Amino acid sequence: MPKLVLTYFDFDAGRGEPARLAFYIGGVSFEDRRISPKDWAQHRDQMPLQAMPVLEVDGMPVTQSNAIVRYAGKLAGLYPQDALQALLCDELLDASEDLGSRIGATIQMSDEAQKKNARLALAEGAIPRHLRYFAQRLEAAGGNWFSDQRLTVADIKIFGLVNWLRSGALDHIPKDLVDRVAPTLVQHAERVRREPKIAAYYQARKKPA
Incomplete structure (x- = not known):
């Protein structure tokens, strides 16, 4: 190693x-x-x-x-060996990164009015569009995991994104947006959070996931 x-x-x-x-x-x-x-x-x-x-x-x-x-x-x-399942995993990783980058770009905005308008636009457009697509992918994969019918890095990546959106840390992006637009992603995040090693990781860190 x-x-x-x-x-x-x-x-x-x-x-x-x-x-x-x-x-x-x-x-x-x-x-x-x-x-x-x-x-x-x-x-x-x-x-x-x-x-x-x-x-x-x-x-x-x-x-x-x-x-x-x-x-x-x-x-x-935690990464699929099957080519199609790897493709599905990669799609979720990259789409999540794309959305995260769009949101992240607003963090650097010093003009508060500009930041507010940019985030409101995201909350009405790109964010719900991505979330609905993720939820569709989850349902198509069986409803529990995004790829390979097991926990993969795609699940971990979406878990982090959902936690961020629901944290309330992003002004002008409603913290209940995921709950309203794609409740199955909230259920998925809780499923990931309950995975024994993930729960143990955050317990050791003494911080919530």
Whole structure:
């Protein structure tokens, strides 16, 4: 097994969290290097693309959150071997990342009116559109898991997105939007949260998932 060092912000959410969870669930040894958001400026130029997460594999830095989570999923046994099931898993990873990036772009907006208008537009358009599509995919896959009829990194990725949207941390995006638009995704998130190793992970962190 290679020596793995995952560098990401010191909070239990965001783009680096799915890989952390995958490694933990699969019992894959890695160094969980966490950077405080307030210290990010002094670390930015040390990152290959001035962004995180970054995974070092035997000292070689690798960027891109979905590339990292796919690799973590393969090492942890949480990524499908069947080509079609892998395709379905990848679709959810990338669609979720696309939506997360659209929301994330509003965080950098300093003009509050601009931010409000952008988020209201997302709450009326892209977010419910993505959520309904995710719910359709979940139903088509049997209703429990998105791919391979078992927990995969796609489930972990959507779990994080749903938690973020329901957290109330995003002003002007109703925290009950997921509940109203795609209640089966809320049920799915609770199913993921109850997975024994995920529950144990967050209990050890002493923070809610």
